[in-house]
Amino acid sequence: xILTAITLGFILEKVILVSIxxxxxLGIAMYSTWAERKVAAVMQDRRGPNRAGPxxxxxxxxxxxxxxxxxxxxxxxxxxxxxxxxxxLAMLMACMTSAVIPWGPNIVHAxxxxxxxxxxxxxxxxxFIFGVVSLGVYGIMxxxxxxxxxxxxxxxxxxxxxxxxxxxAMGLSLIALVMMSGSLSMREIVEQQHGFWNNGxxxxxxxxxxxxxxxxxxxxxxxxxxxxxxxxxCESELVGGYHTEFSSMKLGFYLFAEYINMFITSIILSSLxxxxxxxxxxxxxxxxxxxxFVSIIxxxxxxxxxxxxxxxxxxxxxxxxxxxxxxxxxxxxxSLIPLALFNMLVTGAIILAFQx
Amino acid sequence: MNIYQIxxxxxxxxxxxxxxxxxMSRNPINSVLFLILTFFCISGHYVLMNAQFLAIVNIIVxxxxxxxxxLFVIMLMNLNSDTEPQKNxxxxxxxxxxxxxxxxxxxxxxxxxxTGLEGKNIDLINSTDIGLIKNLGTVLFTTYxxxxxxxxxxxxxxxxxxxxxxxxxxxxxxAE
Numbered sequence: 001x002i003l004t005a006i007t008l009g010f011i012l013e014k015v016i017l018v019s020i021x022x023x024x025x026l027g028i029a030m031y032s033t034w035a036e037r038k039v040a041a042v043m044q045d046r047r048g049p050n051r052a053g054p055x056x057x058x059x060x061x062x063x064x065x066x067x068x069x070x071x072x073x074x075x076x077x078x079x080x081x082x083x084x085x086x087x088x089l090a091m092l093m094a095c096m097t098s099a100v101i102p103w104g105p106n107i108v109h110a111x112x113x114x115x116x117x118x119x120x121x122x123x124x125x126x127x128f129i130f131g132v133v134s135l136g137v138y139g140i141m142x143x144x145x146x147x148x149x150x151x152x153x154x155x156x157x158x159x160x161x162x163x164x165x166x167x168x169a170m171g172l173s174l175i176a177l178v179m180m181s182g183s184l185s186m187r188e189i190v191e192q193q194h195g196f197w198n199n200g201x202x203x204x205x206x207x208x209x210x211x212x213x214x215x216x217x218x219x220x221x222x223x224x225x226x227x228x229x230x231x232x233x234c235e236s237e238l239v240g241g242y243h244t245e246f247s248s249m250k251l252g253f254y255l256f257a258e259y260i261n262m263f264i265t266s267i268i269l270s271s272l273x274x275x276x277x278x279x280x281x282x283x284x285x286x287x288x289x290x291x292x293f294v295s296i297i298x299x300x301x302x303x304x305x306x307x308x309x310x311x312x313x314x315x316x317x318x319x320x321x322x323x324x325x326x327x328x329x330x331x332x333x334x335s336l337i338p339l340a341l342f343n344m345l346v347t348g349a350i351i352l353a354f355q356x
Numbered sequence: 357m358n359i360y361q362i363x364x365x366x367x368x369x370x371x372x373x374x375x376x377x378x379x380m381s382r383n384p385i386n387s388v389l390f391l392i393l394t395f396f397c398i399s400g401h402y403v404l405m406n407a408q409f410l411a412i413v414n415i416i417v418x419x420x421x422x423x424x425x426x427l428f429v430i431m432l433m434n435l436n437s438d439t440e441p442q443k444n445x446x447x448x449x450x451x452x453x454x455x456x457x458x459x460x461x462x463x464x465x466x467x468x469x470x471t472g473l474e475g476k477n478i479d480l481i482n483s484t485d486i487g488l489i490k491n492l493g494t495v496l497f498t499t500y501x502x503x504x505x506x507x508x509x510x511x512x513x514x515x516x517x518x519x520x521x522x523x524x525x526x527x528x529x530x531a532e
Contacts, residue, residue, distance in 0.1 A: 082385070123488065127412040134420025138392075141424065145385065145431050153431060160424050167421070184489060 017119055021098050028303075029259035030060040032310055036259075039314040067252035075245050079146040086143020087246065087253035093136040094260040100125040101267055102187045104277045104298035108291050117295060118187060125186035126178065129268060130171060133223060137163040139257065140225075140232065140242045147245035155241040158325065159225060159232035165332040166222035166229075172340035173215035176347040177205055177272060190271050196280035206273040211343045213273045215336050220265045222332070224258065227317040231325055266309035270302060277302045364404055371397035384430045388423060395419045409489045 034049065034056065041048025049056030074083055104117040122128060137160050144156025181189045193203045206213050222229040233241030243254045270276060277298035286294050323331070374397060377390035395418045402411035443451075496504050 079385075122408060124408050124412050127409070127416065131412050131415040131420060134416050134424075137424055138427075141427055141431070142389075145427075157428060157431065160428055164421055164424055 013115070014119060017117070018099075021103070021119065022095055025095070025098055025260055025263055026256075028263050028306075029256060030064070032259040032262060033063065033255075034060050035310070036314050036317075039311065040318050043315070043318040064252070067249050070248040072248040072250070073245075075148055078148045078245070082142045082146035083245075084250070086139050086141075086146060087250040087257075088139075089142065090136070090139030090257040091253045091260075093132055093139060094257040094264070096132045097129050097261075097264045097268070100128050100186050101264070101271060102190050102276060103302060104295045107295045117299065121185060121187045124184045126174060126184045126189075126272075129186075130167070133170075134163070134167055136223075136261070139254075143246065143254070144242035147242075149245050151238045151240070152242050152244050155232045155238045155244075158238075159242060162222055162225070162229065162231060162328060162332075165329060166219045166336070169215055169332060169336035169340050170219035170223065172337060172344060173212040173219070174272070176212045176340070176343045177209050179344070179347050179351060180205070180208060186271060190276035190278065193275040193278050195278060195282055196275070203278070204273065204275040209273070209343070209347070211339065213269075215340050215343070216273070217269060218331075218336060220269065221313070221316065222328070224261050224265060224313075226258070226262070226313060228320040228323050229328060230322060231328060234322055262310060262313055263306060266306040266313070267302065269309050270305035274305050276305075360404065364401075367397055367400045367404070371401070385427070388426050388430060391426075392419050392423050395423070409492055 037059070038048040038056075040046075049059040052058035052062045074080055099119040100122060102116075102118040102121070106117065107115040140159045141156045144152040144159070147153075177189075178184060181192050183189060183192075189205075193205060195203055197203065201207070221227075225232050232238075233243070235241070238244070243251050246254060279298075279301045282294075282298075285297060289297070371394055374390045374394040378387050378394060381387050381390060395414060399411040399414045399419075402408070402414060
């Protein structure tokens with residue numbers, strides 16, 4: 001059975017790994033808020049936060065402290081249990097996806113024991129991510145409904161409809177990728193993109209499935225509720241969107257969950273399409289440095305790619321105007337889904353042609 | 357009792373408790389939430405049977421998509437005990453009869469599957485790779501390819517039906 005393999009050392013190893021990953025993603029999400037404001041400032045020719053610490057680096061701490069200290073208000077006519085459950089669920093779902101991500105190459109000790117930089121290498125890793133993403137919308141829906149506020153409810157409905165619509169295109173775009181790699185395990189998909197160049201072609205999936213990548217990244221903008229798809233919190237129509245009634249750390253959880261999601265999505269994008277922890281010349285590096293450093297370099301490469309994606313998300317947010325809701329639905333259902341289906345068909349045809 | 361059985365019993369207990377919660381709660385939103393929890397427990401059962409693929413698909417499709425739409429509709433309708441229509445005796449009676457018939461079918465199905473299993477090799481259930489997506493796909497596209505295709509046609513017709521219903525409405529509006 002699966003359950004017999006669990007020993008104390010195994011549990012300890014995983015607990016440490018989970019704590020590092022969660023702490024790391026929280027830290028990166030924290031500094032994403034700072035980076036977002038800095039990026040916005042640069043794009044709008046301002047200075048951005050620069051009072052707290054050098055370059056305003058302590059700004060996230062100050063913001064966090066402020067959110068903790070604020071008065072907590074729960075509306076009288078709200079459903080209290082669901083009102084608290086909403087932000088908690090948003091945070092929980094944001095943190096859960098990191099479990100199946102391969103953060104770096106295995107560390108092989110001198111005595112042959114292997115330390116995997118992945119919490120769980122389940123054979124359905126991609127589907128696990130989809131499951132968690134599809135549950136992520138509950139946090140917004142429940143919170144918005146429990147607020148007992150018209151604007152919140154409208155925003156929650158928008159968020160749910162948007163998430164369900166774009167999940168379809170997202171899944172379809174990934175099917176082409178899965179058909180090509182023949183596996184649903186994240187680790188295997190990343191391992192297949194080993195190095196950068198092999199057999200006269202790029203190994204990274206981006207060069208094999210450019211269309212799938214474009215569809216996937218557009219859908220992840222929508223799933224993250226980020227501009228230009230931030231219809232669920234558009235302040236000109238819905239006051240504050242689904243978190244209108246939330247205050248103090250509950251609001252903080254919603255905002256923070258968005259940044260964690262952005263980080264995790266960037267990691268997933270780089271793992272699935274940009275080789276994860278693989279980089280050009282990694283075989284040469286593996287021959288010349290100790291195995292521990294190989295893993296550390298791999299993790300750093302993955303984080304570097306993720307940071308590039310986070311910056312890309314931010315550039316888009318401060319460049320493009322918001323969509324109208326019917327345009328959003330048109331794009332999802334009438335452009336992205338047919339494109340993804342077409343991509344699937346072409347991929348299938350090419351795979352068949354190469355088999356013969 | 358080994359750890360497998362303990363997990364099974366705890367999961368079953370939770371499944372039944374949540375399922376009872378679905379029909380007992382007065383607030384429809386709570387019913388939906390209980391139903392989502394029930395789906396999670398059923399997914400847990402799938403994992404116990406080494407069918408991780410089914411478990412995660414159950415969560416994606418039912419908990420992630422269908423229940424979101426349920427919640428969507430219920431939130432818009434704003435049902436509560438004041439506006440809930442009182443069902444008359446005939447409707448209640450029909451409900452009892454159809455529910456009882458469904459129970460009978462399910463009990464019969466379980467019983468017939470149990471009698472079919474006697475004397476057969478049950479090692480298959482305990483093998484670790486029965487629920488793997490590769491085996492599932494092979495079975496689905498060889499032994500059960502006909503029912504599979506029929507089901508896909510059923511889904512297609514449902515989709516076409518939904519599109520037709522949606523189209524009719526907008527055509528009427530433009531005609532007005």
